[in-house]
Amino acid sequence: MKKCIRLSDKDNVATLLNEAANGDEFAISDKSNTQTGSITAAADIPFAHKIALKDISKGEEIVKMDAVIGLASRDIPCGTHVHIQNVLSIEGMRGVKDEI
Amino acid sequence: MRFNGYRRPDGTSGARNCVVIIPAINCANDISYQLAMTVPGAIPLCHTYMCPYEKRDRDKAVRTLIGIGKNPNVYGVLVVGTGCEPVPAEEMTEGIKASGKPVMTLSINTSGYDGVMEKGREFLLKCLAEASELKREPCELSDIIWGIKCGGSGSLSLLSNNAAVGRAADLLIAEGGSVIFSETPEILGMEHTLAKRAVNEEVAGKILKCVGELQKNISYYGVDLLGSEPNKGNMASGLTTIEEKSLGAIAKGGTTPLMDFLEFGQAPAGKGLFFMDCESAGDPVYVGEAAAGAQLSALSLAGGMPAYIRGLASCGGAGLQTLPVFKVLGSNDCKSEEQFFDVCVGSIIDGTESIDEAGERIFRKLISVVSGETTFTERYNKYWAPIAFYRNGLIV
Numbered sequence: 461m462k463k464c465i466r467l468s469d470k471d472n473v474a475t476l477l478n479e480a481a482n483g484d485e486f487a488i489s490d491k492s493n494t495q496t497g498s499i500t501a502a503a504d505i506p507f508a509h510k511i512a513l514k515d516i517s518k519g520e521e522i523v524k525m526d527a528v529i530g531l532a533s534r535d536i537p538c539g540t541h542v543h544i545q546n547v548l549s550i551e552g553m554r555g556v557k558d559e560i
Numbered sequence: 561m562r563f564n565g566y567r568r569p570d571g572t573s574g575a576r577n578c579v580v581i582i583p584a585i586n587c588a589n590d591i592s593y594q595l596a597m598t599v600p601g602a603i604p605l606c607h608t609y610m611c612p613y614e615k616r617d618r619d620k621a622v623r624t625l626i627g628i629g630k631n632p633n634v635y636g637v638l639v640v641g642t643g644c645e646p647v648p649a650e651e652m653t654e655g656i657k658a659s660g661k662p663v664m665t666l667s668i669n670t671s672g673y674d675g676v677m678e679k680g681r682e683f684l685l686k687c688l689a690e691a692s693e694l695k696r697e698p699c700e701l702s703d704i705i706w707g708i709k710c711g712g713s714g715s716l717s718l719l720s721n722n723a724a725v726g727r728a729a730d731l732l733i734a735e736g737g738s739v740i741f742s743e744t745p746e747i748l749g750m751e752h753t754l755a756k757r758a759v760n761e762e763v764a765g766k767i768l769k770c771v772g773e774l775q776k777n778i779s780y781y782g783v784d785l786l787g788s789e790p791n792k793g794n795m796a797s798g799l800t801t802i803e804e805k806s807l808g809a810i811a812k813g814g815t816t817p818l819m820d821f822l823e824f825g826q827a828p829a830g831k832g833l834f835f836m837d838c839e840s841a842g843d844p845v846y847v848g849e850a851a852a853g854a855q856l857s858a859l860s861l862a863g864g865m866p867a868y869i870r871g872l873a874s875c876g877g878a879g880l881q882t883l884p885v886f887k888v889l890g891s892n893d894c895k896s897e898e899q900f901f902d903v904c905v906g907s908i909i910d911g912t913e914s915i916d917e918a919g920e921r922i923f924r925k926l927i928s929v930v931s932g933e934t935t936f937t938e939r940y941n942k943y944w945a946p947i948a949f950y951r952n953g954l955i956v
Contacts, residue, residue, distance in 0.1 A: 465719065475715045475798065477909060493911070507893070508715040508798040508863065522800075525718070527750065529804040542800065544786070549801035551748045554775055555783035 461487045464511055466496065467525035473510040473542050475524075480505040488513070502539030510542040519560050522547055533560055561735060564931040565699035565855070566632070569660030573699035574632035575855035575930035578603050578882045579687045581680070582625055582656075584641035584649035586610045589946065591668060591676055592640045598677065599684040602638075603881045607947035611646055614953040621949045622647045624825035626655035627851030628947075629663070632703075633882045635694065636662035636687035638680055643669020662687055696932060702736030702831060704930060707849025707857035707883075708812050709742065709842060713790070714797025714863040714891070718808035720908040720918070721860045721890025727919025728926060729814035729833065738831050740822065740849050741813045743840040744774055745789055749803030750810050754835065757818045766821035770837050789840070797863040812860050824950040825851035837950070842877025844950040850883040856929050857883055858922070861901075863891040872900075877948075878941045886925060886935040902929075902936050 462478035464486045474488055480501035488497040505511055510524070516536040521528045530547040548558050565573035580603045581592040589606040596604035605628060609621035629637040629652070637656050641649025653665040664683045666676045708729065710722055729739040747754055751771040758764035778785070789802040799805045819832040825848050828834045838848045842859070849857050857879065879885050889898065892906030903925050907913035929935055 467718075475719065506796075506798070510715070510798065510800065524804060525807060527753065527803065527807050529749070529807060530801040543798075544795060544800055547800045549749070549785060549803060551775070551778075551802045552785040555778040555781070555785060 461485060461498070463487050463489055464499070465489050465491070466513065467491055468523075470526055471523050472513050472516055473522055473524055474499070474513055476505055476507060476509055476511055479507040480511065486511070500539055502537060503541050505541045512536045512538050512540050512542050514538050516542075531560055533558070561701055561927070562698040563701060563704070563927050564696040565703065566635070566694055567697055567699065568632045570658070572632035572659075572853065573703040573855070574634070575884060575932075576633040576882060577691050577694060578634050579636050579684060579691055580605050580629070580634055580882060581638045581640060581684070582629055582652070583607065584639055584647070584652050585645035586946075587642050588640045588645075588668065591673065595638075595640070595677060595680045595684070599681055599688070601688050602684045605880060605882070605947055607949070609949060610955075612955045613951070614956055617949065617951040617953045618646055620824055620951070622652060624847060624851040624949055626652055627825050627827060627853065628847070628880070628882065629656035630659040631850050631853055631855070631882060633850075633855055634661065635691040637664075638683055638687075639663065639665045640676060640680065641665065641667040641669075643667045662690070700736070701732065701927070704732060704737040704856075704926075705740060705828065705852065705854040706732055706737065706926060707740045707742075707846065707852070707854035708860065709845045709857060710746075710809055710812050710860040711842060712861040712863065713794050713799060713805055713808055715799060715808070716797070716890050716909060717860070717862040718811050719890075720892075720905050720915075721862055721888050722808050722811040723915045724890070724905045724908060724918035724922055725812045725858060725860045725888055726814035727915055728922035729812070730816055731919065731923045732926065733814065733816045733832055736831055738828055738834065739813065740828065740834045740836050740852055740854060742836040742838040742845045742848060743809060744770060744837050745802070745840045746809040747771060747806050747835075748774070748789070749801070750806040754810055754818060758821075759817050759819055763818060763820055767818075767835065770821065822852060824848045827852045839950050841948070843879060843945060843948040846877065846879030846883055846885060847947050848950060850880055854883065856926065857885045858888055858926070859885055860888045861890065863893065878937055878944060880947055881944055884929050884935045885937050886929050887937065888922060900936060
C-alpha cells in the first residue's frame, strides 16, 4: 500500500511518501515506521506533499510534528491537498497583511 | 577515535594546509589575485568588503577576515593592504598572528606594485615550501568544528538528509567536538523550540532577540516571504510555509543543548552545538563558519531545487577555497544524480536504511574529509566568487 508519515499524534497532516491519485488508499505510519491507520486521498497530491488527516476548518492551526506550521485560509476537507492554496504562514503575515 | 590533521602552533588542528593571500580591503583584490597567479598553490581570498561599509559591517568584515586567516586549515597568510584601508592591514595581521602562524603584511602604498609582487612572491614560496614539509598527525575529534548548511529544502529534508546530518552532529558532539549551524531566517517560527534547548536563559534570550529584530524588519519593509522563504523549489517539494521549512532546517542541528548564540564569524568559546546569526544564502554561511574556526562544512540537500542545478559543484554557493564542503542528498528520486554528491541518504525514504545508520555514514565521511579525502566540490569547482559577508547595515 502507498504510505504517508504522521510525525506526531497531534498532527492533522501527514507527508506522502508516494504520489496520490484521487481515491488511492494510504497507510499512515508513525516516526518509527509502524502503521497506525489509513486514509483515502480525496484529491491528486504530489509526492512529498501533505494530506489532511481530518476536516480542518478555516482559521484552524496546521500541525506537523507537534509544531504549528500555519493557519488554514479556507476549509480543508479530510484527504485533500494541504498547501499554499489553503494555508497561510503566521510569520509571512508579518510582512504581507493577509486576512483569514 | 581520531583523525589525521595538521597540528597548528595554537593547539588547533587543520583539515587542509592552505597558504592564502587576504586583501585588507577589496581594492587590493586585483594585486592579490595577480600575485597568486605567479605563485601556483597560493590561494587569493578576494572579497567584497569595501570602504563604504558602515562601522558595524566593517567590524564584522574585519573580524571575519582575521578569523579566516586564523582558521586551522590555513598554514600561512599574506595580508595585502593599499595603505588607505579603513582598518590598517597591520591590525588584521596582528589579529591573525595570535594563532602563531607565519603572517606577513605588504602595503601597495609603501612597497609599490612591483615591491608587493616581489616580496609577496618570496614570502608565499617560502610558506608553501614549509607547508609541504608538514605531515598529517593523529588529532582529537574534539578539535573539530563542523559547520552545517542546508539547501534545496523540501518536505523530505526533515525526514531524511537533515535528520541524518543531525544524527552525525550528535555523534561528533558526543566525541567532544563542535557543530555550528546558522541561517536566522530559517529558524523563523521555530525560534522558541530552539530557545528551549539553550543551556541558559541568556543564550535563549539572544536567539529570541535576534529573531525578533528580523521579524521587525519583515514587518517594516513589508517583506513577502513567499517566493524565498519558502522559495519556488521548496514549495514544489512540498513545503508550504517558513514555519514548516524551519522545522526541517533545525533538524540538522541534532538534539544536543544549544551552548551559545554566535555573532557572524564569532569563534565558539566552548564545545558542543552553536547557532550563528547569518542570512540563508550559501556563501556567507560558509564564510562565517570558516571565520569561527570550522575545518569543514556540509551542504544538506533535498528535492527543493531542479535536479540539474542540485548536481552542480557550486550549487548554493561553493563558499571559500580553504573550507571543504561535502554534499549530502536526501531525495530518493534521482539515482542518476548520486554521482554528484559525497553522501546519499535517500535510502531513508526507500526504507532500506535507518536515520541512525545514515547518520553514522555521514559521520564517517566527515572523519574522512577532515583527514584529507577531497569533496566533490573541491574536485570539480573551478570558480570561486569573492567572499561575501553577512551585513545588517547600509552601504553609505
